[in-house]
């Protein structure tokens with residue numbers, strides 16, 4: 598009979614941190630975690646002042662734990678005997694971090710920078726799902742690393758994290774000194790909610806949970822010194838985008854679109870949102886620009902061609918390049934090795950390397966954070 602993994606307090610703290618952090622933003626801790634048969638009994642201690650406000654959160658925490666730790670029936674109990682001390686963390690008006698839950702996290706000074714060692718943070722976004730944003734983000738990040746930059750890759754697509762699969766990461770991140778240590782793969786430091794919960798699990802998180810999870814991926818991860826942190830955004834213009842924009846860490850955004858009008862319409866919305874939140878749009882990438890037959894090398898423009906370039910011109914944002922539609926791009930992503938690493942001389946890898954060189958040039962011109 599296979600032994601089930603019993604989640605530790607740290608595991609629980611990490612999973613609940615995203616929820617509690619945004620909901621309460623105060624001194625909440627995993628006091629105990631016990632197993633009784635199938636049941637996972639979790640006691641959280643919260644300051645008295647907060648207990649009343651958080652009274653209805655337990656069922657939500659239970660469902661989050663149930664999807665994070667399949668096979669267990671979680672029961673969450675809130676105890677309200679801790680008082681908020683004078684040294685409680687300052688309010689997170691600065692968009693800062695989270696108080697520890699089960700030892701994950703760290704108190705931050707109100708004006709401490711969220712990512713002190715990171716020179717630039719860029720978001721890879723799309724207005725619409727399925728246009729190849731994650732594939733582009735992973736290959737771009739690996740391409741930037743090949744340009745000699747130290748690169749981190751953060752998966753903010755908390756509803757459908759695909760980064761662990763695309764980088765072939767199966768391990769779970771360690772916690773050291775209260776911080777999550779990113780996993781290293783393909784020359785990148787990577788972190789994703791998908792490393793902590795199974796990719797297949799439905800991530801039916803609502804606004805506050807998404808915001809909390811993103812706060813943790815930024816503030817509770819030991820990113821260390823990086824030239825650039827690439828953030829793979831969820832599609833659309835929702836909570837994750839707003840959270841990141843509000844935290845004021847984004848140095849710029851790259852929009853991925855296919856050449857079709859419908860994708861471009863959504864891309865335009867994405868650009869408008871970044872504009873409203875004062876995040877500079879560094880440019881548009883056209884993905885699935887054309888298909889080149891591997892046998893006869895005939896070029897077919899399946900989704901039309903040049904739409905993103907025209908759109909970039911109309912919107913007065915740079916056009917960053919075209920990525921062809923190629924079977925080896927998909928296969929390498931599925932196999933957990935981005936094409937720029939798996940087949941560096943291939944046509945697709947060369948397209949990503951060109952994109953990485955253009956973006957590296959743009960990064961050099963970004964004002965310091």
Ligand SMILES: Nc1ncnc2c1ncn2[C@@H]1O[C@H](COP(=O)(O)OP(=O)(O)OP(=O)(O)O)[C@@H](O)[C@H]1O
Pocket residue numbers: 723725726727728729730731732733754757759831832884885920921922923924926927928930931
């Ligand atoms: N240029 C390309 N050539 C061939 N396949 C591609 C290309 N770009 C992406 N794909 C494939 O298309 C599918 C969707 O890509 P991806 O997951 O990167 O999209 P996405 O925009 O991040 O989707 P979402 O965020 O909605 O999950 C994947 O199977 C991926 O391998």
